[in-house]
Amino acid sequence: MLSAIARSALTRRKCVRIVIRAMSSSGASGSPYATLAVTQPAQFITHVEINRPEKRNAMSRAFWREMVDVFDELAGNPDCRVVVVSGAGRMFTAGIDIADMASDILQPEGDDTARVSWNVRKKIAAYQETFSVIERCPKPVVVAVHGACIGGGVDLITACDIRLCTQDAWFQVKEVDIGLAADVGTLQRLPKVIGSRSLVNELALTARKMYADEAKSSGLVSRVFPDKEAMMAGALEMAEEIAGRSPVAIQGTKINLIYSRDHSVAEGLDYMASWNMSMLQTDDVMKSAQASMQKKSPKTIAFSKL
Numbered sequence: 001m002l003s004a005i006a007r008s009a010l011t012r013r014k015c016v017r018i019v020i021r022a023m024s025s026s027g028a029s030g031s032p033y034a035t036l037a038v039t040q041p042a043q044f045i046t047h048v049e050i051n052r053p054e055k056r057n058a059m060s061r062a063f064w065r066e067m068v069d070v071f072d073e074l075a076g077n078p079d080c081r082v083v084v085v086s087g088a089g090r091m092f093t094a095g096i097d098i099a100d101m102a103s104d105i106l107q108p109e110g111d112d113t114a115r116v117s118w119n120v121r122k123k124i125a126a127y128q129e130t131f132s133v134i135e136r137c138p139k140p141v142v143v144a145v146h147g148a149c150i151g152g153g154v155d156l157i158t159a160c161d162i163r164l165c166t167q168d169a170w171f172q173v174k175e176v177d178i179g180l181a182a183d184v185g186t187l188q189r190l191p192k193v194i195g196s197r198s199l200v201n202e203l204a205l206t207a208r209k210m211y212a213d214e215a216k217s218s219g220l221v222s223r224v225f226p227d228k229e230a231m232m233a234g235a236l237e238m239a240e241e242i243a244g245r246s247p248v249a250i251q252g253t254k255i256n257l258i259y260s261r262d263h264s265v266a267e268g269l270d271y272m273a274s275w276n277m278s279m280l281q282t283d284d285v286m287k288s289a290q291a292s293m294q295k296k297s298p299k300t301i302a303f304s305k306l
């Protein structure tokens with residue numbers, strides 16, 4: 001029998017799915033979320049736009065919850081094969097909503113130090129979940145950054161699979177400027193993204209801005225576009241390339257890349273063998289190999305939903 005908690009999580013996920021379907025079929029640009037606009041610009045592609053432009057997409061409490069709802073739903077939604085994340089308005093994001101944070105994490109409840117600490121820990125874990133759901137989502141996530149990407153923005157993008165930016169983009173690990181050590185992913189993921197430990201340390205300890213050219217040369221982003229329009233077109237084109245390939249191959253690739261990032265080569269190979277002992281039995285291999293022999297694009301194949 002399902003517990004009440006499991007039932008309510010299932011109901012929430014169902015509601016999110018209905019909302020995303022309704023928005024996709026109506027082509028509506030409005031969103032039932034307070035902080036996100038979720039649309040389907042093309043088949044199998046979901047666009048999640050951070051949508052609080054008047055507050056420079058600062059991450060309010062609603063944002064931290066809504067991202068979890070949306071990504072939990074997309075993880076299991078067979079009509080989504082790839083996600084594009086971007087920001088509305090003048091910049092990608094100004095990071096955590098400082099006003100909201102003051103009334104949440106800085107006013108912890110509890111009868112004594114142990115209980116206060118326990119509650120703070122739970123809150124931090126919940127904040128961390130907002131970006132860990134992106135990494136756990138088996139669908140690749142392409143993030144497109146324009147203008148500023150500050151604080152929590154860097155935590156967010158390091159949990160994504162492919163990072164693109166505009167020439168005017170800048171990145172700032174700003175947490176030390178507001179008196180805290182970054183605690184929702186940057187310190188854990190950025191060193192795995194950027195090769196130079198020294199550069200990571202410099203960015204995190206000085207909070208200096210890093211501009212697009214350095215972001216490219218350091219490996220934080222893989223492509224720089226002249227402006228937002230060109231970047232969004234590039235992001236969608238890339239998403240179409242991914243969405244057109246076998247979802248078994250694509251999701252297996254993402255999951256195994258992340259697994260091997262966090263394990264030894266031997267452990268990664270072992271995991272891969274166990275993974276593919278079942279996944280190689282997919283019809284997608286035969287269909288894809290045939291198309292390749294006939295010099296056809298995999299995009300011409302109708303893969304079963306996954």
Ligand SMILES: CCC/C=C/C=C/C(=O)SCCNC(=O)CCNC(=O)[C@H](O)C(C)(C)COP(=O)(O)OP(=O)(O)OC[C@H]1O[C@@H](n2cnc3c(N)ncnc32)[C@H](O)[C@@H]1OP(=O)(O)O
Nearest residue numbers: 054055056058094095096097098099127151152174175184
């Ligand atoms: C457990 C916690 C885990 C998470 C930790 C995360 C930490 C972080 O994210 S640290 C970084 C925090 N962010 C900042 O310090 C950035 C502060 N904002 C700015 O420096 C500037 O606003 C910015 C350069 C982003 C944009 O400047 P611009 O001139 O374009 O706009 P403004 O006039 O300054 O702002 C427009 C309105 O947006 C509001 N706003 C901007 N940033 C935030 C923010 N981070 N939190 C809340 N509100 C923000 C700003 O107040 C303006 O609102 P209004 O006055 O109502 O028009």
